[in-house]
Amino acid sequence: MGERYDAIVVGAGHNGLVCAAYLAKAGRKVLVLEKRHVVGGAACSEEIYPGFTYSVCSYVVSLLRPQIIRDLDLPRFGLSVLPLESTFTPYPDGRSMMRSADPAATRREIAAFSARDADTYPIFGKAMGQLARFAKPIIDEKAPDPMSWKPAELMQLLKMGKRFRDLGDDLSLLQYKLTTMSAVDFLSEWFETDELIAPMACSGIIGTMLGVKSPGTAYVLLHHYMGEIDGSSRAWGFARGGTGAISMAIARSAEHFGAEIRTNAGVDHIKVSGGEATGVVLEDGTELDAKIVVSCAEPRLTFLGLVGEKELPDEFVTQLKRYKLRGSSGKVNLALDRFPDFACRPGTGPHMRGDISIAPSTDYLERAYDDAKYGEFSKKPFLNIVFPSLLDPDMSPEGKHVMSIFVQYAPYHIKEGPSHWPEKREAFGDAVIDTLAEYCPTLKDSILHRQVLTPWDLEVEFGLTEGNIFHGELSLEQLLFQRPAAGWAQYKTPIRSLWLCGSGAHPGGGVMGAPGQLAAKDILMGGAC
Amino acid sequence: MGNAYVIGGGANGIATAITLSMKGHQVTVLEARPEIGGRCGLVPDTTTVQPWAVGELGLTLEWADAHPTTLVGADGCRSISKDDPNVDAWRQHVDSFRDVIVDLTTQVAPDIRRGGALKTLWPALLSGMKLGRALGMELARIGPLSAEDWLDEWKIDRSTQAALVQPALRGAWMGPRSPSSALAVLFHHALSGTRIEGGMAALLTALQQRATEGGVTIRTDSPVASLRIEGGRVSGVVLADGDVLDSDLVVSTVGPVRTLLGLVPPQDLPPPMYDSIRHFRSRGIVAHMECSLTQPLFDGSAHIVVADDTAMVERAFDDAKHRRMPRRPTLEIFQANDRARILIFGVAHDLDEGWSQATRDELQGLVLGLLSAHGQQDAIGEVLVRTPADLEAEFGLEGGHLFHGEFALDQFLSFRPHPSLSGHTTGIDGLRLGGCGTHPAGGLTLVQGVLAGR
Numbered sequence: 003m004g005e006r007y008d009a010i011v012v013g014a015g016h017n018g019l020v021c022a023a024y025l026a027k028a029g030r031k032v033l034v035l036e037k038r039h040v041v042g043g044a045a046c047s048e049e050i051y052p053g054f055t056y057s058v059c060s061y062v063v064s065l066l067r068p069q070i071i072r073d074l075d076l077p078r079f080g081l082s083v084l085p086l087e088s089t090f091t092p093y094p095d096g097r098s099m100m101r102s103a104d105p106a107a108t109r110r111e112i113a114a115f116s117a118r119d120a121d122t123y124p125i126f127g128k129a130m131g132q133l134a135r136f137a138k139p140i141i142d143e144k145a146p147d148p149m150s151w152k153p154a155e156l157m158q159l160l161k162m163g164k165r166f167r168d169l170g171d172d173l174s175l176l177q178y179k180l181t182t183m184s185a186v187d188f189l190s191e192w193f194e195t196d197e198l199i200a201p202m203a204c205s206g207i208i209g210t211m212l213g214v215k216s217p218g219t220a221y222v223l224l225h226h227y228m229g230e231i232d233g234s235s236r237a238w239g240f241a242r243g244g245t246g247a248i249s250m251a252i253a254r255s256a257e258h259f260g261a262e263i264r265t266n267a268g269v270d271h272i273k274v275s276g277g278e279a280t281g282v283v284l285e286d287g288t289e290l291d292a293k294i295v296v297s298c299a300e301p302r303l304t305f306l307g308l309v310g311e312k313e314l315p316d317e318f319v320t321q322l323k324r325y326k327l328r329g330s331s332g333k334v335n336l337a338l339d340r341f342p343d344f345a346c347r348p349g350t351g352p353h354m355r356g357d358i359s360i361a362p363s364t365d366y367l368e369r370a371y372d373d374a375k376y377g378e379f380s381k382k383p384f385l386n387i388v389f390p391s392l393l394d395p396d397m398s399p400e401g402k403h404v405m406s407i408f409v410q411y412a413p414y415h416i417k418e419g420p421s422h423w424p425e426k427r428e429a430f431g432d433a434v435i436d437t438l439a440e441y442c443p444t445l446k447d448s449i450l451h452r453q454v455l456t457p458w459d460l461e462v463e464f465g466l467t468e469g470n471i472f473h474g475e476l477s478l479e480q481l482l483f484q485r486p487a488a489g490w491a492q493y494k495t496p497i498r499s500l501w502l503c504g505s506g507a508h509p510g511g512g513v514m515g516a517p518g519q520l521a522a523k524d525i526l527m528g529g530a531c
Numbered sequence: 532m533g534n535a536y537v538i539g540g541g542a543n544g545i546a547t548a549i550t551l552s553m554k555g556h557q558v559t560v561l562e563a564r565p566e567i568g569g570r571c572g573l574v575p576d577t578t579t580v581q582p583w584a585v586g587e588l589g590l591t592l593e594w595a596d597a598h599p600t601t602l603v604g605a606d607g608c609r610s611i612s613k614d615d616p617n618v619d620a621w622r623q624h625v626d627s628f629r630d631v632i633v634d635l636t637t638q639v640a641p642d643i644r645r646g647g648a649l650k651t652l653w654p655a656l657l658s659g660m661k662l663g664r665a666l667g668m669e670l671a672r673i674g675p676l677s678a679e680d681w682l683d684e685w686k687i688d689r690s691t692q693a694a695l696v697q698p699a700l701r702g703a704w705m706g707p708r709s710p711s712s713a714l715a716v717l718f719h720h721a722l723s724g725t726r727i728e729g730g731m732a733a734l735l736t737a738l739q740q741r742a743t744e745g746g747v748t749i750r751t752d753s754p755v756a757s758l759r760i761e762g763g764r765v766s767g768v769v770l771a772d773g774d775v776l777d778s779d780l781v782v783s784t785v786g787p788v789r790t791l792l793g794l795v796p797p798q799d800l801p802p803p804m805y806d807s808i809r810h811f812r813s814r815g816i817v818a819h820m821e822c823s824l825t826q827p828l829f830d831g832s833a834h835i836v837v838a839d840d841t842a843m844v845e846r847a848f849d850d851a852k853h854r855r856m857p858r859r860p861t862l863e864i865f866q867a868n869d870r871a872r873i874l875i876f877g878v879a880h881d882l883d884e885g886w887s888q889a890t891r892d893e894l895q896g897l898v899l900g901l902l903s904a905h906g907q908q909d910a911i912g913e914v915l916v917r918t919p920a921d922l923e924a925e926f927g928l929e930g931g932h933l934f935h936g937e938f939a940l941d942q943f944l945s946f947r948p949h950p951s952l953s954g955h956t957t958g959i960d961g962l963r964l965g966g967c968g969t970h971p972a973g974g975l976t977l978v979q980g981v982l983a984g985r
Contacts, residue, residue, distance in 0.1 A: 171645050175950055182939070479676055488672060
């Protein structure tokens with residue numbers, strides 16, 4: 003029998019750390035266990051090639067909740083977010099478009115393609131801003147249970163209903179369309195230029211095994227606009243020191259409040275006795291006891307991997323087994339000898355200091371998806387690129403650069419079977435570089451080092467089941483009161499004293515920290531520890 | 532009660548006329564083509580026709596169990612029978628939603644606008660409550676799923692799945708891997724089950740007879756050019772030959788887009804209506820082939836799906852999506868009395884190279900090749916292929932879409948065709964919408980004929 007903690011958090015992903023920090027701040031004795039040698043999970047920075055720091059997986063700060071930044075005093079612990087405010091899209095014909103925070107410049111850029119779309123763009127932005135204001139509380143509150151008669155749940159539902167009604171007919175219809183339509187269909191109601199629709203639609207497919215023309219992909223467009231209304235907190239950006247710096251700041255804050263964090267401490271299983279979690283057993287056999295166990299791991303891994311089927315109700319096991327993970331993306335990180343100019347717009351100007359999308363047309367994106375549908379990686383993938391070294395010179399030696407390339411589609415389920423990914427890794431990396439070389443002719447000659455992460459690698463290395471970066475598809479039937487399973491969307495689980503706090507819980511993935519914070523809030527409110 | 536005109540002499544048009552005549556109107560149906568029935572003859576599937584609507588219209592028809600579907604795939608020809616325990620279990624699951632889906636389909640769709648009539652909400656709410664907690668949650672879960680994922684959960688093999696999804700996809704712009712295609716499949720199967728004895732011909736005969744009894748005049752060869760609107764009110768119908776028919780009540784069953792953007796003079800269309808309807812999606816995805824048969828196709832079954840598995844259906848959808856000639860279309864065949872009517876799935880209405888005699892011939896060759904590959908070359912006699920463009924030109928189907936608009940989460944129930952066109956109204960006094968482009972979705976149900984007429 004080891005020491006007894008109030009709470010043991012399994013996994014030091016950013017959500018696990020947020021949860022631990024809140025619990026520790028409330029005076030609980032908390033232990034965080036991390037399998038890897040660094041904290042952060044998929045939000046980590048590592049010097050893979052000497053002198054070059056990669057944000058290995060997650061590469062932008064998306065919607066990190068402002069109140070978490072405040073509550074945990076993250077700037078004091080080293081968090082500094084640099085704005086990432088533009089999207090640059092090059093096209094194969096040599097044209098390009100940059101949309102940025104400067105409305106006049108954006109207008110000129112779009113007008114080169116369509117004057118009508120240039121006029122519509124700010125109107126669209128305004129409508130989306132209004133919807134984002136409606137939707138924002140949803141990610142800041144736990145998901146209400148529509149089938150519950152508890153007064154608190156009913157009140158929350160009524161409030162949500164009232165906010166929806168207050169939107170008025172036009173906006174509430176727009177919200178409904180946003181939730182149900184495909185990104186391309188939705189955007190086509192506003193814009194006529196495919197060159198504009200394609201890069202905008204991409205934000206709807208990141209991390210999902212769906213195409214821009216699949217119903218339900220419009221919703222994530224909204225996230226883009228939620229960031230903007232967080233205002234000065236700069237919810238969209240790039241963390242100085244890479245994404246790992248966010249996790250480091252949260253970890254330092256958690257430790258400041260008294261939490262203990264152990265790395266190289268993989269959990270073998272969660273101890274369950276009489277339907278109640280009592281602690282964990284580490285891979286080295288160490289037993290640790292706690293009043294509650296909070297898992298930041300993905301739900302299927304948590305329950306089927308760490309708890310075991312026999313401890314769980316059959317119905318819940320069925321729900322977990324059909325929970326869709328289906329990773330669809332990979333990552334390529336490059337260390338570069340010199341800056342690889344984009345032929346259509348050379349130099350390291352402002353257009354290179356935001357994100358860069360290789361998404362020249364909606365057909366291109368759909369073809370990329372078609373490959374994945376039938377079990378192959380995209381021959382011509384959608385790419386989302388950031389040059390961290392332009393934003394934070396400390397990421398690479400002077401004059402040299404780091405290029406972070408998010409790649410889609412790389413389906414976990416390739417037709418040969420996922421375990422064959424290692425054989426395809428380099429071919430996959432080549433497809434990415436070849437695609438990029440069409441836009442950056444000098445790229446190939448400037449590569450010093452290349453790290454290719456396939457969904458298989460994400461699973462093996464980071465515990466992301468099936469390589470899903472969001473711990474589960476962000477599809478309509480896996481959101482809100484159904485994430486990860488109907489009836490179990492409020493961080494509690496069928497195992498007493500076992501809680502969820504990762505991206506597999508409401509409101510889902512991205513470096514938001516919201517699941518960790520909301521779980522901690524519920525744990526404390528219920529007096530669970 | 533004055534003169535009322537129904538534009539379009541399809542099954543729904545006649546049904547609408549019957550309903551109006553029962554309310555005491557003097558009704559005339561205006562049909563552009565030489566005969567009534569619209570495109571009904573092309574898709575002789577009566578399984579989605581709702582017995583409730585048939586009862587309301589006072590039609591005398593005999594019902595029978597729907598014909599079993601035969602699947603022709605890579606591993607030959609087999610009947611999708613109830614013997615497959617997985618299919619059977621799934622069908623029972625579908626049955627548990629049937630009452631509620633039929634309810635929702637046969638009531639006026641709730642007016643969900645802010646100032647909407649509350650009384651239209653109650654029936655839907657009450658129906659929903661019939662489901663109970665578990666099924667309600669399940670419906671919320673199934674709705675956004677793809678058909679393939681849903682049927683996988685029931686452990687139905689993917690070739691059998693093809694036979695189950697194909698009939699539902701003719702009305703949508705989706706593949707079996709598109710999210711929310713599960714809902715299309717659920718709706719289709721919950722609404723079908725029985726067929727009309729004698730098929731579409733019997734239905735049309737019964738409709739025509741009932742219409743005649745009710746004093747309805749049916750004018751064929753009478754294409755409508757436009758509507759005459761004065762001060763926000765319908766005042767008449769202008770025929771293509773210049774004749775003007777005075778009326779203060781017109782129900783158009785030729786599709787919401789075609790009605791509001793084609794028949795209503797642009798200056799008379801209220802701007803909000805223009806915004807409501809211009810984005811309504813009706814991208815046709817099937818072509819049609821009609822042929823005489825020298826011997827029965829395959830096992831002679833009345834309903835045949837030709838597809839290897841859902842992946843083949845999905846690839847056919849991909850071809851339509853990319854506006855290219857399908858490489859291997861999937862087929863849904865209806866055969867009776869030495870004639871076959873074949874729906875060719877995966878055919879873009881907006882083919883990149885455009886529809887012409889040459890592309891039509893190419894498509895015909897593809898289908899005949901596919902049938903030959905299955906050993907059916909000797910069965911086919913005379914052939915007539917209609918591309919989505921032909922369907923649009925000949926039958927006035929917007930985008931060549933068989934049901935005047937796609938089935939989609941944002942285009943069904945109260946959203947069909949748009950919340951502001953709720954209850955079959957148009958914002959123009961005296962002009963109402965009927966036909967498949969209005970609530971409910973799900974193919975030919977005849978429900979519109981009852982609801983639009985009221």
